[in-house]
Amino acid sequence: MFTMILLLYLQQHRDVMLESTSLRGTYKTKKACEAAAVRARxxxxxxxxxxxxxxxxxxxxxxxxxxxxxxxxVDLGKLLQGRPPVVCEGTGAWRRVVELCTPAGGNGGMR
Known part of the structure; x- marks a missing residue:
């Protein structure tokens, strides 16, 4: 069994800070966990x-x-509220926010 640890990094000036960590889901194999982790990165x-x-x-x-x-x-919505990013990126960043705000499911994200 495996679980995923999400690591949120924020950069201010030249300093990079690990802002928070959180667990996400339960996976039967490392391969299934890594497949899910690719989309979260x-x-x-x-x-x-x-x-x-x-x-x-x-x-x-x-x-x-x-x-x-x-x-x-971390409540990114609260950080972004009333202060949206200056540039709308085509990097998939907003898609990731939507996915991170969605619960892993009633089965604990079991793959």
Whole structure:
């Protein structure tokens, strides 16, 4: 069994900060976890005051029978509220936000 850890990085000036981490889903195999992680990685809309925002994702093994309580994601909506990014990017950043705001499903994201 595997779970995915999402890592949210924000860049301000030249400093890159790990802003938060959260767990996402339960997967039967590392291959299934990595396939899901590919879509979670990449740029996100950049809140005002930051130079960049992006997610990385890594898959880690968990013991069978372990239930993953998904971590509460950072409220990007709150960061972006009333201050949308200056540039609308075609990088898939907004698609990723929609996917991250959707629960993994009643079966815990089991693949």
């Amino acid at each position: 990449g740029p996100l809309p950049t809140p005002q005051g930051y130079a960049a925002a992006w997610h990385d994702a890594m898959c880690i093994p968990i013991n069978r029978g372990v239930i993953v309580n998904e971590g509460k994601p």
